[in-house]
Amino acid sequence: MNKQQELKQQVALAALEYFDDYDMVVGIGTGSTVNCLIDVLPKVRNRIEACVSSSEETTRRLKEHGFHVRELNQTGPLSLYIDGADECDSHNRLIKGGGGALTREKIIAAASDKFICIVDESKMVKVLGKFPLPIEVIPMAQSHVGRTIAKLGGQPQLREGFTTDNGNIIIDVHNLHIINPLELEDKINSIAGVVCNGIFAHQKAFSTLIATDAGIMTQKA
Numbered sequence: 001m002n003k004q005q006e007l008k009q010q011v012a013l014a015a016l017e018y019f020d021d022y023d024m025v026v027g028i029g030t031g032s033t034v035n036c037l038i039d040v041l042p043k044v045r046n047r048i049e050a051c052v053s054s055s056e057e058t059t060r061r062l063k064e065h066g067f068h069v070r071e072l073n074q075t076g077p078l079s080l081y082i083d084g085a086d087e088c089d090s091h092n093r094l095i096k097g098g099g100g101a102l103t104r105e106k107i108i109a110a111a112s113d114k115f116i117c118i119v120d121e122s123k124m125v126k127v128l129g130k131f132p133l134p135i136e137v138i139p140m141a142q143s144h145v146g147r148t149i150a151k152l153g154g155q156p157q158l159r160e161g162f163t164t165d166n167g168n169i170i171i172d173v174h175n176l177h178i179i180n181p182l183e184l185e186d187k188i189n190s191i192a193g194v195v196c197n198g199i200f201a202h203q204k205a206f207s208t209l210i211a212t213d214a215g216i217m218t219q220k221a
Contacts, residue, residue: 004120004122005036007120007121007211007212007213008032008033008036008120008211009036009040010211010216011033011036011118011119011120011209011210011211011216012033012034012036012037012039012040012118013040014118014209014211014216015037015082015116015118015209016040016041016043016044018080018082018114018116019044019047019048019080020047021047021079022046022047023047023049024047024048024049024079024080025048025049025050025051025052025070025075025078025079026048026050026051026052026078026079026080026081026082027051027052027053027054027072027078027080027081027082027083027108027109027111027112028041028051028052028053028054028058028062028081028082028083029054029058029081029082029083029084029101029105029108030054030055030057030058030083030084030099030101030105031083031084031098031099031101032084033084033118033119033120034058034082034083034084034118035061037082037118038058038061038062038065039065041062041065041067042065042066045066045067048067049068050067050068050069050070050075051067051068051069051070052069052070052071052072052075052078052108053069054083054101054104054105054108055099055100055101055104055165056165057099058101072107072108072111077111077112077113078108078111078112078113079112079113079114080112080113080114080116081108081109081111081112081114081115081116082115082116082117082118083096083105083108083109083115083116083117083118084096084117084118084119084123085117085119085123085200085205085208086098086123086131086198087123087124087125087128087129087130087131088117088119088123088124088125088205088208088210088219089124089125089126089127089128089181090124090126090219091204091221092117092204092205092206092207092208092219092220092221093128093181093199093200093201093204094117094128094199094200094201094204094205095128095129095131095133095134095178095198095199095200096134096198096200097133097134097135097136097170097197097198098131098134100134100136100159100162100164100165100170101164101165102134102136102196102197102198103136103164103166103195103196104165104166105200106196106200106203109200109203110202110203114206114207115203115204115205115206116205116206116207116208116209117205117207117208117209118208118209118211119208119209119210119211120210120211120212121210121211121212121213124210127177127178127179128176128178128181128199129175129176129177129178132157132172132173132174133154133172133173133176133178133197133198133199134159134170134171134172134173134197134198135149135156135170135171135172135173135188135194135196135197135198136164136166136168136169136170136194136195136196136197137168137169137170137171137193137194137195138168138193138194138195139168139169140193141192141193141194142158142169142171142193144191144192144193145171145191145193145194146158146171148191149171149173149188149191152176152184152187152188153175153176154173154174154175154176155173155174155175156171156172156173156174157171157172157173157174158170158171158172159171159172166195168195178199181199181201182201182202184199185197185199185200185201185202204221205221206220206221207219207220207221
């Protein structure tokens with residue numbers, strides 16, 4: 001096992017302390033760090049009534065571990081949502097969507113009282129944008145969105161051979177230097193044909209747990 005995988009497992013275990021009540025209905029995100037969380041989630045099984053999943057892959061993994069998965073429309077507001085990130089800054093603003101589940105992730109984050117982000121230290125950045133920004137787009141709008149993004153200074157690239165769980169495409173935008181995440185999140189979401197983009201500034205994390213060589217750090221928003 002490599003060092004990064006060890007850090008992911010450590011931060012997944014640390015997240016279990018947020019399952020601090022009984023009969024909880026919790027949101028579970030998508031990605032390699034969240035997969036580590038799902039593997040240890042049975043340790044707090046007695047506290048979880050049901051899960052709301054951000055992707056079909058996460059749903060499959062949760063059911064393999066015997067958890068009941070419900071739709072968000074059936075549950076109402078959630079007390080807790082835990083997910084990873086592709087990048088995180090010092091204000092807990094994130095870039096997400098490397099796994100393509102950004103829209104469902106943002107919906108669940110918005111519907112949750114508390115969003116806890118779990119990352120290893122390699123995901124921490126001073127300024128967002130080194131990781132290509134994912135944008136979920138209605139297929140017919142691909143060219144229009146790409147041209148508009150280019151005017152904003154980014155280099156759009158279609159994620160080849162990928163379709164989201166919502167039936168849409170992903171455009172990954174390279175070479176953005178995101179100085180004002182809130183403003184850019186709104187600007188991109190206002191482009192006709194954009195479903196959602198991977199800047200999580202409005203839905204930033206309540207706390208970020210960061211796995212480092214020195215242990216787990218907690219960064220409050």
